[in-house]
Amino acid sequence: MPRNPEQEATPEKRSLKKGAGLLLSISVFSFLCFLAVVLWINYPKTRLQPEPLSPELKATVDHIPGKTDALIYIGLKDIRQSTLWQKIIPDSLKKTPLFQAKGQLTTLMKAASINPSLDIDTLLVSFKRHGYKEQEYLGIAWGPFSQKLPPSFLLKNSTSTEKIGGYQCYSLDSTLWLCPLSPRKIALSNNRKMLKEFLIPVGSFYQRDSLTAALINKAIYKSHLWFALPSAVWTIGALQSLTSANGDIKTLGNLNSIQNLALSVKFNNGIEGQSEWVYANRKSAYFASTFLWGALKLSELSGTRTGRQTKQLLKNIEIEQNLESVLIHANLPIELFQHARQKK
Numbered sequence: 001m002p003r004n005p006e007q008e009a010t011p012e013k014r015s016l017k018k019g020a021g022l023l024l025s026i027s028v029f030s031f032l033c034f035l036a037v038v039l040w041i042n043y044p045k046t047r048l049q050p051e052p053l054s055p056e057l058k059a060t061v062d063h064i065p066g067k068t069d070a071l072i073y074i075g076l077k078d079i080r081q082s083t084l085w086q087k088i089i090p091d092s093l094k095k096t097p098l099f100q101a102k103g104q105l106t107t108l109m110k111a112a113s114i115n116p117s118l119d120i121d122t123l124l125v126s127f128k129r130h131g132y133k134e135q136e137y138l139g140i141a142w143g144p145f146s147q148k149l150p151p152s153f154l155l156k157n158s159t160s161t162e163k164i165g166g167y168q169c170y171s172l173d174s175t176l177w178l179c180p181l182s183p184r185k186i187a188l189s190n191n192r193k194m195l196k197e198f199l200i201p202v203g204s205f206y207q208r209d210s211l212t213a214a215l216i217n218k219a220i221y222k223s224h225l226w227f228a229l230p231s232a233v234w235t236i237g238a239l240q241s242l243t244s245a246n247g248d249i250k251t252l253g254n255l256n257s258i259q260n261l262a263l264s265v266k267f268n269n270g271i272e273g274q275s276e277w278v279y280a281n282r283k284s285a286y287f288a289s290t291f292l293w294g295a296l297k298l299s300e301l302s303g304t305r306t307g308r309q310t311k312q313l314l315k316n317i318e319i320e321q322n323l324e325s326v327l328i329h330a331n332l333p334i335e336l337f338q339h340a341r342q343k344k
Helices: 019-042 055-062 076-080 083-087 104-111 151-157 192-199 210-218 232-242 282-300 308-314 334-342
Strands: 070-074 122-130 134-142 160-164 167-173 176-182 185-189 225-229 258-268 270-279 317-322 325-333
Touching: 019 282, 055 122, 070 210, 076 083, 076 122, 083 258, 083 334, 104 151, 104 167, 104 176, 134 192, 151 167, 151 176, 160 192, 167 192, 176 192, 185 192, 210 225, 210 258, 210 270, 225 232, 232 258, 270 282, 270 334, 282 308, 282 317, 282 325, 308 334, 325 334
Parallel strands: none
Antiparallel strands: 070 122, 070 225, 122 134, 134 185, 160 167, 167 176, 176 185, 225 258, 258 270, 270 325, 317 325
16 A cells, blocks of 8 residues: 555654754854864964164163063153153152162262152163072163262262273172263163173174063053063062962962063053063963953952942953963053042
């Protein structure tokens, strides 16, 4: 007897919402998410074009001896001319010394009535670790030093003098060497060898220390404040110092895995800055950026204990992973600081 086609059993269609179909859907979706993450981790993002070093500063950096653990630049004259400095920073803070010197350097600055915040126009310092804890440094400062530190004053306060590379150098003691380079430029170091190698350079710093040179290029803004930390010890120490007030933040972004760091800040109608944290691999950078981004967004939510002003500040911060790096960009308008000042 012939079969009726209507009586034949029709195969049941597989649903993607239950059973094996649901499992297949989850597997495909998970694979696509994994593929998207892999592509994102390995996709180079667009970078901001870094500002170039001035010709004089570039030539000065080229003379830095050896390899550096930290290179720090502060353009105090340019900062003092910024809108933020003139309108927001209180006068009492403007006169506060930039740093607390130690040893013979403190004695020298007091004797010469030098206030770093007011008398230094530009400062470039290279730090180099010597042994387990000792730090050697070489500093180049621009300012009206011919008035504050005339040869007669230096000769009177020095224990010995020496000509190095055609420059007259003064040893104030075994921990401080000082050398006027021009009426508005002076070099100082706690190590005679570093000073000599700066005055009589051998080779180019940019070739000798390619890692620091690359980090200088990662510092976007060059006129006000920037630093390059090629040493992991310096990098971790700097970040942990910044987060020491909050123990819960010390592990934020997997700080102990950061290899080196670059940071630059521009002061004008507010503060604009960017920091780049460089990790050993792209996976570490991705997870760090994801964790930082999540923490940032969580703090912005209403109902959290984060204050309103802090939430406004956090909204102006962007976090992005770019290959082995985490980029943190902040653009804080002057209105944020004006509101904070009015509430005090």
